[in-house]
Each structure stands twice: as structure tokens, then as C-alpha cells.
Amino acid sequence: MFPGELKCLSGRVRTKISTIIPTYNRAKDLEDCLDSLFTQTVLPFEIIVIDNADNLETEKLINGKYCSNNKIPVKYIKNGKLNSANIARNIGADNSAGDLLLFLDDDVVLDPNFIEEIINVFQQHPQAAGVQGYIKNRMTSQLTNLIQKLFFLNHSLKNHNKLLPSMQDVHAYPLTEVIRCQWLMAGCTCYRKLIFDDFKFDNNLYKYCSGDDADISYRIYKTYPQSLYQTPYATLIHKISDKGRPHSKEVVTTGQVYHTYLFFKNVDQNLRNKLIFIWSRIGLIIKKIGIFVLHPSTNNISQIKYLIEAYVYCMNNVSNLKKGDIKFYTDTLRSCVKIK
Incomplete structure (x- = not known):
């Protein structure tokens, strides 16, 4: 109170x-x-x-x-x-x-x-x-919402608000x-x-x-x-303005690094929650592949590539993320060094 x-x-x-x-x-x-x-x-x-x-x-x-x-x-x-x-x-x-x-x-x-x-x-x-x-x-389509829900990704539910172990959310x-x-x-x-x-x-x-x-x-x-x-x-x-947003690869990498960091920071580290987090990352890849199949383009294939690279980057730095040390990544953002 x-x-x-x-x-x-x-x-x-x-x-x-x-x-x-x-x-x-x-x-x-x-x-x-x-x-x-x-x-x-x-x-x-x-x-x-x-x-x-x-x-x-x-x-x-x-x-x-x-x-x-x-x-x-x-x-x-x-x-x-x-x-x-x-x-x-x-x-x-x-x-x-x-x-x-x-x-x-x-x-x-x-x-x-x-x-x-x-x-x-x-x-x-x-x-x-x-x-x-x-x-x-x-708004999202019912099919997209169902797929997102299956993989513990962001999805909507009437009058319901919850944070998932995947560090994704249920929005009302x-x-x-x-x-x-x-x-x-x-x-x-x-x-x-x-x-x-x-x-x-x-x-x-x-x-x-x-x-x-x-x-x-x-x-x-x-x-x-x-x-x-x-x-x-x-x-x-x-309005979700496009102005002022970073380039696509940076958005994808930053999203995965930050969500992994916040998963270790906020979510109980039991086996169930770890499996949910991994399952959600698999779901993101499947979603990106589905988008490419429906709408083949250079940009959509690049999105899959960026996401896989982001996963590898997180796995290579998982010990730092577990400790809550994210400086290894944010230093690259501050100095505008290209992420490798």
C-alpha cells in the first residue's frame, strides 16, 4: 500500500x-x-x-x-x-x-x-x-495472435495482462x-x-x-x-514512427541481447522457464521463415540471417548476460562500432 x-x-x-x-x-x-x-x-x-x-x-x-x-x-x-x-x-x-x-x-x-x-x-x-x-x-490478425501465443511471444487476450517467462508479454x-x-x-x-x-x-x-x-x-x-x-x-x-529508429540489424541484435539480459535479471531460473525462453526463440525463427515464405524478399531473408547471428552472439556472451553485465554490447552502441 x-x-x-x-x-x-x-x-x-x-x-x-x-x-x-x-x-x-x-x-x-x-x-x-x-x-x-x-x-x-x-x-x-x-x-x-x-x-x-x-x-x-x-x-x-x-x-x-x-x-x-x-x-x-x-x-x-x-x-x-x-x-x-x-x-x-x-x-x-x-x-x-x-x-x-x-x-x-x-x-x-x-x-x-x-x-x-x-x-x-x-x-x-x-x-x-x-x-x-x-x-x-x-491490432493483429487472429492467426498471427495464435502463432505468437503458441510460442510464448507477444500476443493479445481480452482484459488480460501478463509478462511471460520468455520476457514477452500478453497485452489486453x-x-x-x-x-x-x-x-x-x-x-x-x-x-x-x-x-x-x-x-x-x-x-x-x-x-x-x-x-x-x-x-x-x-x-x-x-x-x-x-x-x-x-x-x-x-x-x-x-503512430510507430519510422524516424529516428536504428537500422534493421541493430534492432534485431539489440532486441535479442536485451531480452536475454532481462530474462536472467527478472525471471526465476528454473527448468520450465528456461525451456519456455528457448522455445520462444525457436518461435521467432519459425515466424521469420513463415513471413519469408509468404513474402519472399531480400529484406525478409536478411531478417532471418540477422536473427540467427543475434542468437550466436548471445550464446557467445551468455556468461556476461547471466551476471547482468551488458557493457560488452552497449559499448558497441555508444561507439557506433559495427557488431560482428
Whole structure:
């Protein structure tokens, strides 16, 4: 149980919510996200933008369009030396003044009542540590969902949220009621600030931080099992922008390295869980092969090659990953050295 309760709020009032947005080379997407915050029925107390890029594009946007607004203070922080969404989120938390911290991806667009509905859940559930919104444009085919479920990969289930031993997740889709969760998505989730006295986003993860949201939220869940919620009423669109994303091989390798690291960090190391994790990696290969069979292309065959190479890379470095030492990989990301 967390000490104290959120005071009741009503109408168009300013609340003590700090909105934290890490961003990287997505000025137009960020602008759409910020504009959706300025039209909220309940406005945030402040907006903190942490810029992971080493150019001036985002800084010019903030200092131009938003510096003189009289509705919400927008704070700009440069973090160009370490391109990490996790480090940026922790910087935002450290520089925030709100009682609640709303973390958003820079390519989301909130519906006007998003913040109001998030606050409603905190009001109705005083023990809540975190509340997640609902991405209304997230859909997969029934066949794909069945295959993903068979191999313990990401899949959807009505009103059900769970983290699998494979470090993949079950996400609630469709969602028709407020539910308790085992994990929360970092790109549309609000946490009580006091939770950051004991928990932080993992600063070891750089660039494309695959699994970062499951990591922190699942650690919170294990300590406070009844404290995480998702509401279907705080809706948003996730545009999944292509801008600012690393090249394909890096995405594949980083995903496998980080998920293996987080598996050893967060999941009980019993035989069942190890077999599930291995089975899920087999499932990923089968899925990639199936995509190639249906849609033969150079890119799809490259995806299979990258995935196999990533598995070999993880196996060659498994002793470090077991110890929680991921520096051998993140040093290559920081120095832009090609992964061999």
C-alpha cells in the first residue's frame, strides 16, 4: 500500500502531473504529441522533453512554438551524448515537480480526456503505483495472435495482462474494463513519483531499449502485486514512427541481447522457464521463415540471417548476460562500432 491518496480533482483544473517525453530526431511527431497535451480536459502541471539527438531540430521546436505558451511550462533538457530512452526517462523523473509522472513516447497522440481518465483510476484505486492507457490502433490478425501465443511471444487476450517467462508479454486487447496488470508500457503510462525512490529505468540499456518498460514495471509488480492498472478509457494512437529508429540489424541484435539480459535479471531460473525462453526463440525463427515464405524478399531473408547471428552472439556472451553485465554490447552502441 502506498502512503496517502491522490486528492479528488474535477473539471478543467491543473494537476501535479509531470509529463516526461524522451525524443530522438522526431520533431514533427513530437509536435503532434505535444499538441495533444495542450488540448487535454485536465492539463499536466509541466512537460519535460529530453532530447537524445545531437542536432538542434527539437530544441528549435520547443524554443519556438512552445516557449511563450501560458498554459503549460515546457522544459527542454539536452541529452545528446547518451542516446537512451531509459536514461532520458530517469533524467526527466529527477527534474520533475509533479506527484505523478506521465511517461509518453514521442510518437503518440492522446485523446483529449486521456489524463483525466488516468487520474480517475488513481482516485478509484489509492494503492495504484502505475496506470497505463489504451492504444486503440493496436491490432493483429487472429492467426498471427495464435502463432505468437503458441510460442510464448507477444500476443493479445481480452482484459488480460501478463509478462511471460520468455520476457514477452500478453497485452489486453480488447480491453473493456479497468484491469490489474503485471507489466506496463513505458510510452503511455503514469507512475506515482514516490515509486522512483526505490525503482529506476535500467540505465544499462542504450538506444533502442527493447523490454525496458516490462523490466521496470514487472519489478514494481513483484514488490507490489496489486498496484499496476490499465484503463480502456484513457485512449491514444501510437503512430510507430519510422524516424529516428536504428537500422534493421541493430534492432534485431539489440532486441535479442536485451531480452536475454532481462530474462536472467527478472525471471526465476528454473527448468520450465528456461525451456519456455528457448522455445520462444525457436518461435521467432519459425515466424521469420513463415513471413519469408509468404513474402519472399531480400529484406525478409536478411531478417532471418540477422536473427540467427543475434542468437550466436548471445550464446557467445551468455556468461556476461547471466551476471547482468551488458557493457560488452552497449559499448558497441555508444561507439557506433559495427557488431560482428
